[in-house]
Ligand SMILES: Nc1ncnc2c1ncn2[C@@H]1O[C@H](COP(=O)(O)OP(=O)(O)O)[C@@H](O)[C@H]1O
């Protein structure tokens with residue numbers, strides 16, 4: 001099911017009549033059947049957005065549509081969404097089986113619907129209990145927990161607990177699955193494993209999924225599309241590679257990518273770009289003279305072996321070798337640092353003078369407000 | 377090492393003294409309950425009865441209204457615990473989870489009643505009860521004990537410890553408030569609920585002034601009052617040995633009850649596999 005937010009704003013009443021705007025005039029469309037990442041630093045309004053989609057929070061202004069249906073005023077239990085939290089939120093006193101079956105057996109509406117579906121089954125099943133059993137087992141199988149149905153949550157690893165939570169959310173066959181930082185409580189190894197699991201489960205079920213995270217690496221690696229927020233305001237939306245290669249502004253450029261993009265002070269003078277004080281290259285468009293920040297990712301800076309006109313000089317200040325690649329730090333003529341990746345077998349030494357270059361289309365030019373003014 | 381030992385020693389010494397002081401009345405009660413009426417009057421009093429007279433317990437039991445009083449108390453206690461637990465659980469859940477106008481104000485009002493000494497309320501409660509025509513009735517013995525602000529406060533705190541996310545998941549899944557309370561909150565708060573039940577039981581078991589005031593009918597008297605006047609002999613002498621035997625019999629069930637459920641009272645909330 002497609003989810004569309006139209007000019008959605010959320011303000012919280014603070015103490016002493018103050019108001020805090022957590023989400024501001026958000027306009028996004030989440031395509032049906034996709035895994036979409038809601039990405040941004042902590043406190044930027046991701047959870048608030050998710051809770052509004054779930055119906056846990058009211059919308060202060062604007063509208064939310066599921067398909068063509070305006071659900072803005074619909075209570076959360078009528079929305080048909082499944083939700084998963086960072087802390088798993090499993091019922092600690094119940095077994096895995098009981099946890100997964102909980103929404104099937106304890107929600108009136110759901111039970112009524114299931115009874116109806118049960119009556120229309122073909123071929124028919126012997127009894128309703130067996131039908132529930134089948135649904136629970138299907139969900140458990142999907143998250144690969146069939147062997148653990150009799151355990152209590154405390155007897156499972158964090159990754160397994162989170163998979164139980166996912167099973168509980170999808171057993172009721174929701175039209176939308178909402179995941180609020182589902183991996184944040186897991187250790188690094190489990191995090192990678194579980195995130196791939198989420199990708200697989202999403203593809204297998206085809207449920208429209210919103211995946212909230214503050215970890216750009218997580219979002220970029222599994223999502224079909226990412227939505228980037230900052231202070232409750234939409235920064236950019238698009239496929240991961242697209243937003244990575246064409247960041248809309250300095251915030252997005254800095255937020256995405258690890259290690260963080262190089263940002264070097266420079267200026268535009270007479271339609272020429274200056275890196276520090278040195279002329280770098282002529283701009284293809286005419287732009288007014290101004291100080292700028294120049295962003296170049298590590299992997300886009302290369303040694304110049306062909307004496308290109310667009311190369312610049314730098315001095316190697318340190319080399320950190322880690323396995324196959326090493327991170328080389330250099331100093332520009334005016335002293336500003338810059339970093340790049342090289343193969344570890346490169347014969348660079350500290351103190352070496354090197355000529356470097358980057359293709360103009362991998363160079364982002366931001367004005368003083370952090371807006372991108374040019375990417376060739 | 378040494379100072380740590382010294383500290384521990386001091387703490388244990390203090391606790392031992394405190395426990396001994398607490399146990400003196402119990403000891404005296406049991407001591408007295410086993411004496412003969414002759415030995416009882418001896419001065420100085422004997423620390424250990426010369427001859428253990430268990431017969432006192434039988435005599436106390438068959439002394440006309442005592443069993444009756446005891447069964448009255450048991451009946452009232454069961455009724456109070458049943459009703460007040462229901463009231464407490466529902467009120468605590470409302471205060472912990474639901475959102476409604478004036479919640480904070482109402483909660484402080486409930487807490488406020490805790491600050492008012494029971495003795496001050498007796499007069500007004502007495503007038504209310506007599507206007508309702510409830511003198512000498514079971515209602516008068518039960519209803520005033522059904523709302524227990526401390527228990528409401530205690531359970532509210534316990535319920536608040538159940539993570540918000542459990543509630544939110546239930547809501548999103550379409551689970552009603554009542555179902556959520558029944559299937560999630562109650563099982564997770566078992567020990568605190570048992571604690572409130574015990575506190576209610578103790579409260580009614582040893583309350584004295586109120587039942588004494590509103591029951592004149594022997595058929596409705598509770599054991600706490602009955603102990604006072606059931607053991608006066610025809611000559612006007614109070615039969616202390618029988619009274620103490622009866623008191624022991626009244627207290628023992630409560631102590632046993634407490635010991636058996638100690639695990640619940642002392643263990644905090646079972647938070648199981650919740651993290652974060
Ligand atoms: N219930 C609330 N009451 C008041 N302010 C809130 C509430 N929930 C969130 N906020 C505020 O809204 C902003 C966004 O919060 P949130 O959506 O939780 O951020 P994120 O999930 O991206 O870390 C924060 O500044 C937070 O303090």
Ligand SMILES: [Mg+2]
Pocket residue numbers: 046047048181
């Ligand atoms: Mg959050």
